[in-house]
Amino acid sequence: MKATTGLLSIVLGVGIAGAANAQQAPWAKPDAPVAAGDRVYAAEQFSNTVSVVDPATNQLLGVIRLGDPQPMNMSPLYKGQVLVHGLGFSPDGRQLAVVSIGSNSVTFIDTATNAVKHTTYVGRSPHEAFFTPDGKEVWVTVRGENYVSVIDATTFKEKSRVITPGGPGMTIFSPDGRYAYICSSFNPELAVFDVRSRKRVGTVAQPSPFCPNIAATPDGKQVWFTLKDVGKAVAFSAKPPFNVLKVIDTGPITNHVNFARTAAGQFAYVTVGGTNQVKVFRTDDFTQVTTIPVGKLPHGIWPSGDGTRIYVGLENADALAAIDTTTNRVMAEVPIGQAPQAIGYVPRAVPNGDGRSGLEPLGAAGAAAHLILTTASGDAATSVSLFDQGLTQVLQAAASGLQPKRPYVLALAARPDGTGDLQPLARFMSNPAGSAIVNAVGPIRQLVSPDKAAPARFLVIAEADQTGPGRVVQVQRR
Incomplete structure (x- = not known):
C-alpha cells in the first residue's frame, strides 16, 4: 500500500x-x-x-x-x-x-x-x-x-x-x-x-x-x-x-x-x-x-x-x-x-543525510492510558487520556454530549454506575456546543486501573451546582 x-x-x-x-x-x-x-x-x-x-x-x-x-x-x-x-x-x-x-x-x-x-x-x-x-x-x-x-x-x-x-x-x-x-x-x-x-x-x-x-x-x-x-x-x-x-x-x-x-x-x-x-x-x-x-x-x-x-x-x-x-x-x-x-x-x-541528529527516543513521552465515558444509553461521548508524568498523570477529557453552557464536574466514583459519594477532580462549564476540554493532575491511572490490593475508582461526569455534584450523566466504560 x-x-x-x-x-x-x-x-x-x-x-x-x-x-x-x-x-x-x-x-x-x-x-x-x-x-x-x-x-x-x-x-x-x-x-x-x-x-x-x-x-x-x-x-x-x-x-x-x-x-x-x-x-x-x-x-x-x-x-x-x-x-x-x-x-x-x-x-x-x-x-x-x-x-x-x-x-x-x-x-x-x-x-x-x-x-x-x-x-x-x-x-x-x-x-x-x-x-x-x-x-x-x-x-x-x-x-x-x-x-x-x-x-x-x-x-x-x-x-x-x-x-x-x-x-x-x-x-x-x-x-x-x-x-x-x-x-x-x-x-x-x-x-x-x-x-x-x-x-x-x-x-x-x-x-x-x-x-x-x-x-x-x-x-x-x-x-x-x-x-x-x-x-x-x-x-x-x-x-x-x-x-x-x-x-x-x-x-x-x-x-x-x-x-x-x-x-x-x-x-x-x-x-x-x-x-x-x-x-x-x-x-x-x-x-x-x-x-x-x-x-x-x-x-x-x-x-x-x-x-x-x-x-x-x-x-x-x-x-x-x-x-x-x-x-x-x-x-x-x-x-x-x-x-x-x-x-x-x-x-x-x-x-x-538522514536528519536524525539531535533527536531522542520517544521513551516516556509515549506513555499514556486511554478511557471512554458513555452516556446512560451506552453511547461513547467522552474520551479520556492519562499522560504519564512519572508517578502522576495529566488527565485530559474531551467531553461532549452534554447540555450547552451548563456546570459539570469530572469526578471519581466508588461504584461503576456512579452511585454513592463522588470525589470531584475538576469543575467545568460546557461550551455552547455541549462540549469541553477538562484537565486534572494526580495518580489517577492507579485509581481507575488498580491492582487487586487497591480499591477501584471510576471516572464519571456529573451535573454540578453550588452545593456539589448532582446527577451522574456519563460513566467510565470498563
Missing part, C-alpha cells in the same frame, strides 16, 4: 503541476511530491517535545526535547519549556518556530540538524507563530494580552508590536504577503492588517469569541477560521471588503482547518475533536464531501507539499494520522508524543 500510495503521489503531483501549476498553502510554491527529505512536525503539550516524522516511510525518527514533564518543570530554577503548543515554519523550510504557552516562549529550531538556535521570550500565553511569506518576520499571537509580537527572523528579537483585540488566537498571511489575518480567542472580532504598514484595514465578525486556528487557501481567494466553542468553521473573502462567504456547522470541539489542492479540486479539511472526525468540504460551493474517522480528539492538521496527503495530530491518542486525499481514508498512524497540538509538514526540510 505504501509503494502504491507513493507512486500515486508522484503521478498526481507531476500531473497537477504540469497542467495547472497547483500549489499548497501557505507559500504559493509549486507542488513538491512526498520525498525522504520531507518532515512532519508535531508540537506536544504534555511531554514538552516536538516529534519528527519521515512521511516517506511514515516512521517516527525521534523527538526534540524542549522541556521536562511534571513535577520537574515546577522548579523555580527550571529553564526548559512548558506546554509546547504552537508551530510554524519558514518559507525555505530551514527553521521551525515552536510556541510554548506556559513559558511564554518561541523556540527557533534548525530543521536540518534539529538543533535549537534561539529562544525568544514574549508576553503572557502566546499561542501560535508564523513566518511572513518573505521569511523576514515571525508574527507571534500573544493570546494572554492584546498584541502580536513581530520578531526579526534573523536576530530573533522583537522589532514591533501590532495591537489587536484582546486575546489574538493566530495569524496567517495571504500567499502574496500583503495581508495578515488575525483571529481572536476572547473577542468575536477578526482583524485584518496590511503587513507592510501595520495598519488595520478590515474586520470580520466572528460568530463566537473562541477562534483557535486560521488558514488561507492555496489560490489566495479565501480565508477559513474555526470556532471551538460553538463548533463552526467560517470562510470569508481574502480580499477587501473581506465579506463572509459561509458559516458551516462542523461539530463540537472544532479545532483546526487546512487545505489540499488536488486533481479533483481544492478542499478544506476540518478537525472535529468531539466526534473524532475530519470533515472535508469543497471551497467552491462549500458542500461537504465526506467525513473521515481518524481517532481520538483530532487537533492540528497540515497537507503534504503536493496535497496528496493530509496529516492530523490525534491529541488523545498520542498519534499522527496520515490521510490519502485521493481516497480520503487513513493510510497510516504513527505513534508520537503526548497530546499533539499544532502540526506542520515541511517539504525538503532535510536536504542531506
Whole structure:
C-alpha cells in the first residue's frame, strides 16, 4: 500500500503541476511530491517535545526535547519549556518556530540538524507563530494580552508590536504577503492588517469569541477560521471588503482547518475533536464531501507539499494520522508524543543525510492510558487520556454530549454506575456546543486501573451546582 500510495503521489503531483501549476498553502510554491527529505512536525503539550516524522516511510525518527514533564518543570530554577503548543515554519523550510504557552516562549529550531538556535521570550500565553511569506518576520499571537509580537527572523528579537483585540488566537498571511489575518480567542472580532504598514484595514465578525486556528487557501481567494466553542468553521473573502462567504456547522470541539489542492479540486479539511472526525468540504460551493474517522480528539492538521496527503495530530491518542486525499481514508498512524497540538509538514526540510541528529527516543513521552465515558444509553461521548508524568498523570477529557453552557464536574466514583459519594477532580462549564476540554493532575491511572490490593475508582461526569455534584450523566466504560 505504501509503494502504491507513493507512486500515486508522484503521478498526481507531476500531473497537477504540469497542467495547472497547483500549489499548497501557505507559500504559493509549486507542488513538491512526498520525498525522504520531507518532515512532519508535531508540537506536544504534555511531554514538552516536538516529534519528527519521515512521511516517506511514515516512521517516527525521534523527538526534540524542549522541556521536562511534571513535577520537574515546577522548579523555580527550571529553564526548559512548558506546554509546547504552537508551530510554524519558514518559507525555505530551514527553521521551525515552536510556541510554548506556559513559558511564554518561541523556540527557533534548525530543521536540518534539529538543533535549537534561539529562544525568544514574549508576553503572557502566546499561542501560535508564523513566518511572513518573505521569511523576514515571525508574527507571534500573544493570546494572554492584546498584541502580536513581530520578531526579526534573523536576530530573533522583537522589532514591533501590532495591537489587536484582546486575546489574538493566530495569524496567517495571504500567499502574496500583503495581508495578515488575525483571529481572536476572547473577542468575536477578526482583524485584518496590511503587513507592510501595520495598519488595520478590515474586520470580520466572528460568530463566537473562541477562534483557535486560521488558514488561507492555496489560490489566495479565501480565508477559513474555526470556532471551538460553538463548533463552526467560517470562510470569508481574502480580499477587501473581506465579506463572509459561509458559516458551516462542523461539530463540537472544532479545532483546526487546512487545505489540499488536488486533481479533483481544492478542499478544506476540518478537525472535529468531539466526534473524532475530519470533515472535508469543497471551497467552491462549500458542500461537504465526506467525513473521515481518524481517532481520538483530532487537533492540528497540515497537507503534504503536493496535497496528496493530509496529516492530523490525534491529541488523545498520542498519534499522527496520515490521510490519502485521493481516497480520503487513513493510510497510516504513527505513534508520537503526548497530546499533539499544532502540526506542520515541511517539504525538503532535510536536504542531506538522514536528519536524525539531535533527536531522542520517544521513551516516556509515549506513555499514556486511554478511557471512554458513555452516556446512560451506552453511547461513547467522552474520551479520556492519562499522560504519564512519572508517578502522576495529566488527565485530559474531551467531553461532549452534554447540555450547552451548563456546570459539570469530572469526578471519581466508588461504584461503576456512579452511585454513592463522588470525589470531584475538576469543575467545568460546557461550551455552547455541549462540549469541553477538562484537565486534572494526580495518580489517577492507579485509581481507575488498580491492582487487586487497591480499591477501584471510576471516572464519571456529573451535573454540578453550588452545593456539589448532582446527577451522574456519563460513566467510565470498563
